[in-house]
Amino acid sequence: QKEVEQDPGPLSVPEGAIVSLNCTYSNSAFQYFMWYRQYSRKGPELLMYTYSSGNKEDGRFTAQVDKSSKYISLFIRDSQPSDSATYLCAMSPSGQKVTFGTGTKLQVIP
Amino acid sequence: EAGVAQSPRYKIIEKRQSVAFWCNPISGHATLYWYQQILGQGPKLLIQFQNNGVVDDSQLPKDRFSAERLKGVDSTLKIQPAKLEDSAVYLCASSRSNNEQFFGPGTRLTVL
Numbered sequence: 432q433k434e435v436e437q438d439p440g441p442l443s444v445p446e447g448a449i450v451s452l453n454c455t456y457s458n459s460a461f462q463y464f465m466w467y468r469q470y471s472r473k474g475p476e477l478l479m480y481t482y483s484s485g486n487k488e489d490g491r492f493t494a495q496v497d498k499s500s501k502y503i504s505l506f507i508r509d510s511q512p513s514d515s516a517t518y519l520c521a522m523s524p525s526g527q528k529v530t531f532g533t534g535t536k537l538q539v540i541p
Numbered sequence: 542e543a544g545v546a547q548s549p550r551y552k553i554i555e556k557r558q559s560v561a562f563w564c565n566p567i568s569g570h571a572t573l574y575w576y577q578q579i580l581g582q583g584p585k586l587l588i589q590f591q592n593n594g595v596v597d598d599s600q601l602p603k604d605r606f607s608a609e610r611l612k613g614v615d616s617t618l619k620i621q622p623a624k625l626e627d628s629a630v631y632l633c634a635s636s637r638s639n640n641e642q643f644f645g646p647g648t649r650l651t652v653l
Contacts, residue, residue, distance in 0.1 A: 439581065463640075474545070474632055474644030475584065519583050526640050528597060531583030 434458050437520055437532030446541050450507040454520035454532045457501065461522040461530075464496050466505045469517045469534065478518075479505065510539045543567065545645035547633050553651045559621035562648045566614070566635030572596075574642060575608055575618050576632040584632055590616065620650075628652045 437454045444450055452466075463482055467475035479494040481487045487494045493506040503522075507514055520532040546565040554560050566573050571592050576584035587606065589596040592613040601608070605624070610616040620627055630649050634642040 435583075437583075472646070472649075474634070474646050476644065477641050480641065521583070526638075527589070528586060529642070531585070533581065533583050 432457055434530050435520065435522060435532045438535055439533050441536040441538060443538045443540060444510055446510060446512060446539055448510050448539075450510050450514070450537060450539075452505040452507075452518050452520075452535050452537070454503050454522075455501055456503075456522055458522070458524070458530075459498075459501070460524040463523040463526045463529075464494070464503050465521040465523075465529070466492075466494055467519040467521060467531075469519060471516075475519055510537075512539050512541050515539050545633055545635055545643055547631075547645040547648055549648055550646065551649045551651075553653065554623055555653050556625055557622040559619065560623055560650065561617050561619045562631050562633075562650075564616045564618070564633030564645060566616070566633070567637075567643055570635035570637050570643070571613070572636045572638075573610055573616050574634040574636075575616070576634065578630045578632055578647070580629070587618070623650075623652045625652050 435456045466479040469475040484496045484498045491508045495504045515538050517534040517536045519534045521529045523529045573590045575587045578584040587601045588598040588608045590610040593610045608618045630647040632647045634644045636642045
């Protein structure tokens with residue numbers, strides 16, 4: 432079993448839809464949870480960073496962490512074609528050694 | 542502030558050849574990471590430097606991969622000899638603290 436599981440998609444939604452991206456994990460030591468966005472032929476860029484459980488909101492993006500279920504989510508409201516990218520979840524016990532999911536490819540159709 | 546710079550952007554070599562990648566982190570970032578991202582997978586950490594010392598190289602295939610960070614700034618990652626399964630994007634990242642990592646554009650390696 433992989434430490435971090437993420438549905439690779441692809442996920443295709445119409446513009447304006449609410450997008451839900453999810454990851455599950457098995458390592459209970461993970462304390463730091465991140466979401467990265469990666470455009471084609473680019474490096475990942477950090478979208479959201481949370482510590483322990485709870486919700487964090489930044490504009491159209493909301494990250495949720497449920498440590499009891501070992502489950503994290505990223506919600507994108509009012510999705511735009513420019514949101515089309517691969518979304519990687521990432522986790523770490525200490526903030527240093529980060530384990531990435533495989534990424535979910537999202538396409539937002541105008 | 543300038544981002545993480547990597548070169549070359551693309552490299553095609555034949556198996557058993559050697560190849561080197563270069564990374565220049567963001568100024569002032571003490572921590573530097575090299576990741577391998579195989580198509581359809583997430584990045585996998587190969588090695589982490591803190592200044593010019595190695596913090597973690599547990600997933601670096603040391604029989605063929607080597608990395609150095611002289612003077613605690615630029616870094617090079619070398620593969621010698623390359624295998625077909627080394628075809629991947631090699632990402633360099635840097636961070637000021639243990640938190641946000643800033644990634645470069647990567648070097649896409651194709652081994653024929």
